[in-house]
Amino acid sequence: MKTLYHFSKILGGFAMQNVYFNHDGNVDDLVSLLLLLQMPNVNLLGVGVIDADGYVDPASSASRKIVDRFGHPDRKPAAIAKSNSRAAHQFPKEWRLSAFSFDDFPILNEHGQPETPLAQLPAHLDMVEKINQSDQKVKLVMTGPLTDLARALQADPTIVNNIDALYWMGGAMNSQGNVAEPGQDGTMEWNAYWDAEAVKTVWDSPINITMVGLDSTDQVPLTRELRSRWARQRKHPALDLIGQGYSLVHSFEANSTYYLWDVLTTLVSNYPDLVDSINVKSDVISTGAAQGRTFITDQGRDITFVTNVHAEQFFDKIDELAKLADH
Ligand code: AGV
Ligand code: CA
Secondary structure, three states, X not given: OHHHHHHHHHXXXXXXXXXXXXXXXXXXXXXXHHHHOOOOOEEEEEEEEOOOOOOHHHHHHHHHHHHHHHOOOOOOOOOEEEOOOOOOOOOOHHHHOHHHHHHOOHHHOOOOOOOOOEOOOOHHHHHHHHHHHOOOOEEEEEOOOOHHHHHHHHHOHHHHHHEEEEEEEOOOOOOOOOOOOOOOOOOOOHHHHHOHHHHHHHHOOOOOEEEXXXXXXXXXXXXXXXXXXXXXXXXXXXXXXHHHHHOOOOHHHHOOOOEOHHHHHHHHHHOHHXXXXXXXXXXXXXXXXXXXXXXXOOOOEEEEEEEEEOHHHHHHHHHHHHHHOOO
């Protein structure tokens, strides 16, 4: 029966892929959730939200409403799991605040209180549960710090046997970081800096890792042109929401350019041809002024490292997925 079921799912056009998503509530995290929900071959088992680049309460609330409004009945998560993980270095409050505005968008609130519930378990244990319950290996997509996965591995190391691969937005291989805080050397990316020990824990595990670091996300900045591309298509509700979402973030106030960091990672997890990748050995520094710095070294572990983005195809794929939400 199970075989027949799988067979019919393949006959449907493509094999369904079980995915678990963990994000941290900034604009591109929430847009990533919106787009993951549209991928025809993705069965989203669960979503965890960590208190990092967005306040966790509005970020979880917005996630519940996105699932309500834009999820497909047969392949959407049953609940949103809030994380109780804590930062080694918290994100600037100015960045974290956008989650409140996103959560208040009228398009997410016209039907009142969210229906998709909060999960009973904290995010790292929800992740363990969903991975263990899956009838096929799970793809993990993470667009924030790796803390919940590191804690999941500590709670149940056997989950590695049912994880197909991890796609992570984080790190930078060229030492051009994006953290501007006292007491660090500027070589690390923020998600890695938030909890560098967690990155080390995950690197020390046998999980297949694809790293989408600043080296590739730098190739997809949020430009005026991109904003007007979405504005022109605002008759499609998901593209309207994407445009509204990105209107909350501007380089001048955050003092750094915004990129499509997480959206790139999320799309790469299902459409690897949007980028070029290489296999490298790498490691991470977990303490001191360089904590969170990822680097290539012969002594490191194997990862797949994204080097180059096919930007036009990437932007086209965003439009294509968002339009699927029309129906
Ligand atoms: O370092 C990139 C990560 C991504 O997961 N986040 C934003 C994305 O969600 C941190 C970040 C770096 N610069 C930022 C960030 C900025 N100017 N505004 C908000 N977040
Ligand atoms: Ca993020």
